[in-house]
Amino acid sequence: MHVSLRQLRVFEAVARHLSYTRAAEELHLSQPAVSMQVRQLENAVGLALFERLGKRIELTEAGRELFHYSRAVNRSLQEMEEVLESLKGVNRGRLHLAAASTVNYFAPRLLAVFQRRYPGIALHLDITNRESLVQMLEGNAVDLVLMGRPPERVEVESEPFMENPLVVIAPPEHPLAGVADIPLARLAEEPFVMREPGSGTRQAMERIFAEQGLAIRHGMQMTRNEAVKQAVRSGLGLSVVSLHTIELELETRRLVVLDVEGFPHRRHWFLVYRQGKRLSPAARAFRDFVIAEASGIAAPVALGR
Ligand code: PGA
Numbered sequence: 001m002h003v004s005l006r007q008l009r010v011f012e013a014v015a016r017h018l019s020y021t022r023a024a025e026e027l028h029l030s031q032p033a034v035s036m037q038v039r040q041l042e043n044a045v046g047l048a049l050f051e052r053l054g055k056r057i058e059l060t061e062a063g064r065e066l067f068h069y070s071r072a073v074n075r076s077l078q079e080m081e082e083v084l085e086s087l088k089g090v091n092r093g094r095l096h097l098a099a100a101s102t103v104n105y106f107a108p109r110l111l112a113v114f115q116r117r118y119p120g121i122a123l124h125l126d127i128t129n130r131e132s133l134v135q136m137l138e139g140n141a142v143d144l145v146l147m148g149r150p151p152e153r154v155e156v157e158s159e160p161f162m163e164n165p166l167v168v169i170a171p172p173e174h175p176l177a178g179v180a181d182i183p184l185a186r187l188a189e190e191p192f193v194m195r196e197p198g199s200g201t202r203q204a205m206e207r208i209f210a211e212q213g214l215a216i217r218h219g220m221q222m223t224r225n226e227a228v229k230q231a232v233r234s235g236l237g238l239s240v241v242s243l244h245t246i247e248l249e250l251e252t253r254r255l256v257v258l259d260v261e262g263f264p265h266r267r268h269w270f271l272v273y274r275q276g277k278r279l280s281p282a283a284r285a286f287r288d289f290v291i292a293e294a295s296g297i298a299a300p301v302a303l304g305r
Helices: 005-017 020-027 031-045 061-086 101-105 107-117 130-138 200-211 225-233 243-251 281-298
Strands: 050-053 056-059 094-100 122-128 144-147 156-163 166-170 191-195 217-222 239-242 268-274
Touching: 005 020, 005 031, 005 061, 020 031, 056 061, 061 281, 094 101, 094 107, 094 130, 094 281, 101 107, 101 122, 101 225, 101 239, 101 243, 107 122, 107 281, 122 130, 130 144, 130 268, 144 281, 156 281, 166 200, 166 225, 166 243, 191 200, 191 225, 191 239, 200 239, 217 225, 225 239, 225 243, 239 243, 268 281
Parallel strands: 094 122, 094 144, 191 217
Antiparallel strands: 050 056, 144 268, 156 268, 166 239
16 A cells, blocks of 8 residues: 555645645645545545535545544654754754734734844744634644634643733724723624634623623624724724734824723733644744743833823
């Protein structure tokens, strides 16, 4: 039986996501390339590994068996790479980072300082929402993650490294702009522009309202912070965003922060990695750097209303 490591790696990703598209995204391959690897593996094995049920795919019995072994092979390969990397020393090797979309507002500043210090480390940064980050941690597909709250469903090590205040934003001409001490209940009357359900910001916002027994009036839904800000500016509703995302809009007064009871809501950014993961010297250097220096480089602006 001629089975290649590459086929096993691709198969493992498809089996974990039960999706060719998501596996292709994770592996930075095209979807046809992923399907082809799986087909070649099926030919080599002589058995079907997936079956199609309407739009979904499921593992066949042979697929489930192979999934067990391909996971073990992948884990060993990763460990082998990590051990070999660690023998090379700190200013070498690759570092695969992933960050919440909201982190994108300051991550480049951190990476710039880090890269100047360690020019020999090849950095790769994936920006995506909270839900996808949790999946990357589950699949051990990344070295370190910068996110809003450690996940509950994966066993991880996590350390807070910087404040992440959430604020309520409005266009400057909104009747509540400039009003002091707005009760949260008053906001329940306003429509809110929402991030997508996989967003950590959205989950925090829903928790804040739910804790007070209040419901949010959902307005439009947008997948990006930039789109949310534009929608709020255009008068489509209020929203809750991380203060990190609106530095420019506050400077140019295109958006204002409302003075709402319980806000700014205190949150933190966390550096997260899988429990038991062996960090390479490069990953350890990045971890130490973020914990010690991130707030000095990228702390959110002070709020002078
Ligand atoms: P997100 O940010 O809304 O871009 O997922 C992460 C978070 O604040 O938890």
